Amino acid sequence: MQKVFHNIKPLLLLLLLNALGMLLVISNGELAAERIGILCGVVCIISLVTYVVITVRDLGDSYLFIIISMLCSLGIIMQTRINPDNGIRQMVLYLAGVICFFGTLFMYRKFHKRLNRYTLIYWGVSIALFVITALIGTVHNGSKNWIMIGSLSIQPSEFIRILFVLAMAAIFTNARKSSSRVIKTSIAKQEAKKLKHTRLAVAVLMAFSNAMCLFMQREWGIALLFFAIYISYVYIYGDSKVFLGANLLLVILAAYVGVKYMSHIQVRVEAWMDPFADISGKGYQIAQSLFAIGEGGFAGRGIGTGSPYFIPVVSSDFIFSAICEEMGVLGGVAVIMLYFLLVYRGFKIALSCTNAFNKAVAVGMSVMLGVQTFIIVGGVIKLIPLTGITLPFISYGGSSMLTTFIVMGILQAISSVKGEVTDEIE
Numbered sequence: 001m002q003k004v005f006h007n008i009k010p011l012l013l014l015l016l017l018n019a020l021g022m023l024l025v026i027s028n029g030e031l032a033a034e035r036i037g038i039l040c041g042v043v044c045i046i047s048l049v050t051y052v053v054i055t056v057r058d059l060g061d062s063y064l065f066i067i068i069s070m071l072c073s074l075g076i077i078m079q080t081r082i083n084p085d086n087g088i089r090q091m092v093l094y095l096a097g098v099i100c101f102f103g104t105l106f107m108y109r110k111f112h113k114r115l116n117r118y119t120l121i122y123w124g125v126s127i128a129l130f131v132i133t134a135l136i137g138t139v140h141n142g143s144k145n146w147i148m149i150g151s152l153s154i155q156p157s158e159f160i161r162i163l164f165v166l167a168m169a170a171i172f173t174n175a176r177k178s179s180s181r182v183i184k185t186s187i188a189k190q191e192a193k194k195l196k197h198t199r200l201a202v203a204v205l206m207a208f209s210n211a212m213c214l215f216m217q218r219e220w221g222i223a224l225l226f227f228a229i230y231i232s233y234v235y236i237y238g239d240s241k242v243f244l245g246a247n248l249l250l251v252i253l254a255a256y257v258g259v260k261y262m263s264h265i266q267v268r269v270e271a272w273m274d275p276f277a278d279i280s281g282k283g284y285q286i287a288q289s290l291f292a293i294g295e296g297g298f299a300g301r302g303i304g305t306g307s308p309y310f311i312p313v314v315s316s317d318f319i320f321s322a323i324c325e326e327m328g329v330l331g332g333v334a335v336i337m338l339y340f341l342l343v344y345r346g347f348k349i350a351l352s353c354t355n356a357f358n359k360a361v362a363v364g365m366s367v368m369l370g371v372q373t374f375i376i377v378g379g380v381i382k383l384i385p386l387t388g389i390t391l392p393f394i395s396y397g398g399s400s401m402l403t404t405f406i407v408m409g410i411l412q413a414i415s416s417v418k419g420e421v422t423d424e425i426e
Helices: 002-006 009-026 035-056 066-084 084-111 119-136 156-180 185-214 220-237 241-261 263-273 284-296 320-351 356-380 397-418
Strands: 138-140 143-149 152-153
Touching: 035 084, 066 084, 066 320, 066 397, 084 397, 119 143, 119 156, 119 185, 138 263, 143 156, 152 397, 156 185, 156 220, 156 356, 185 220, 185 241, 220 241, 220 263, 220 356, 241 263, 263 284, 284 320, 284 356, 284 397, 320 356, 320 397, 356 397
Parallel strands: none
Antiparallel strands: 138 143, 143 152
């Protein structure tokens, strides 16, 4: 148990955050203080147990789950404040996410040496999910990206992004390994070069075919996330500036075609450029978001004293605006810093990892989390056009919550096996 108490400060900070949140909520008599107290207490207990398990069993980075729990605690408090029923559902999703976290952690630890062999399977499953969504999917907020199974709604694109990172990591690491091998004959060198170019061609085809499927679903935000992940891999693992430049031109061309010929993207760009030109129409969402952030000022109006109900889709897309209104810009900056620390831990895991494939996966997962946070925060503060993506661990949404816990489970697993080396080339 000496390990547990050696790094207990982050856990104490989590307990302090939950206690402070409960006190702030209790000070407002209109909110369900009892319910929030119970929910935050459950988060603290789960976090304590998880921290002890990770530390005692030496399962890698002991800070990841603490940061996750801080974000989830804030999400539960805000969701309960907006809608008490959402708070209960958010807690259920948190519990399911913890199960996914540990399930992914142990499964990845067991099979990580073989996961770089299934590139085409990742791609095939992704395309199959896109096809199923196109055939039986339902439209939600203008995007056909949901599948209804009874009363449950699933967003396949959230799971596809994990497969995309695994596929990109396998392609780029195997391409680099094949080109770095010591080859004596010129014929063998030509074959290795041809194999490398084939793998890179598969990466290009995979990235842009997935993006095209997302464009057809009108899922602009996830498509932007895919492109960001892909370009990051090209920049980090590519050894040709021409290849990088060509891919950047293709991405810019795809963005231009989207803005020029897709009406829903045009609406969002116009709303971003001047939301007050049509404040009661297409600019209503971003205008209300800016009003809420402005009302909060630096210190905020206090939890329960704001008016987040005026912001459309506040529990998911615009939850950051509600945080800034009630906790102020300082509270919003604190949330961004938590994400910064989470991404930092992900990159630190990648840098300390000796396995090429695991290193690439950790980089991709970290980029995914960082870019996703930037896209949604940038959208609600009018830094970039709004894309309708969720804020990890805080926004209300089952598919997003579960997939992000899976991502964290993979990072946790990589941090626990970072010293294992394998030089297999597939």
